Amino acid sequence: xxxxxxxxxxxxxxxxxxxxxxxxxxxxxxxxxxxxxxxxxxxxxxxxxxxxxxxxxxxxxxxxxxxxxxxxxxxxxxxxxxxxxxxxxxxxxxxxxxxxxxxxxxxxxxxxxxxxxxxxxxxxxxxxxxxxxxxxxxxxxxxxxxxxxxxxxxxxxxxxxxxx
Numbered sequence: 001x002x003x004x005x006x007x008x009x010x011x012x013x014x015x016x017x018x019x020x021x022x023x024x025x026x027x028x029x030x031x032x033x034x035x036x037x038x039x040x041x042x043x044x045x046x047x048x049x050x051x052x053x054x055x056x057x058x059x060x061x062x063x064x065x066x067x068x069x070x071x072x073x074x075x076x077x078x079x080x081x082x083x084x085x086x087x088x089x090x091x092x093x094x095x096x097x098x099x100x101x102x103x104x105x106x107x108x109x110x111x112x113x114x115x116x117x118x119x120x121x122x123x124x125x126x127x128x129x130x131x132x133x134x135x136x137x138x139x140x141x142x143x144x145x146x147x148x149x150x151x152x153x154x155x156x157x158x159x160x161x162x163x164x
Contacts, residue, residue: 032092
């Protein structure tokens, strides 16, 4: 079974940077595909208390292309918009893109996907955060998202194996 996620401590990363590492039981091309495809993103970009809105996700996957998504609280209490621009795409090894909640500060997200035997080590970095509390809030949300990403990658890996 894949290890869900490991959070680096503040001593390993500066106070304004979030780093999360995940190990997936699938090759980098599959993990990258599940990360970038809109249909999959709608199912994993969800920390558990809030869901991606299927009708409002925009995804222009190219350097300079924009992405935009709306997350809605399960209880209907909040609607949160976020978006950014793709800055670097190196299929299937690296993504870099800006991210900001509407009206909030912009952060840079960088994700690397490295082969590790028959698995993929994903390193997710998001920076800068204004406060440690905001960084830790994002850590909790991303951990929930990455748990769902793990499930989708497992399902896709199983489907790939059964098709061979």
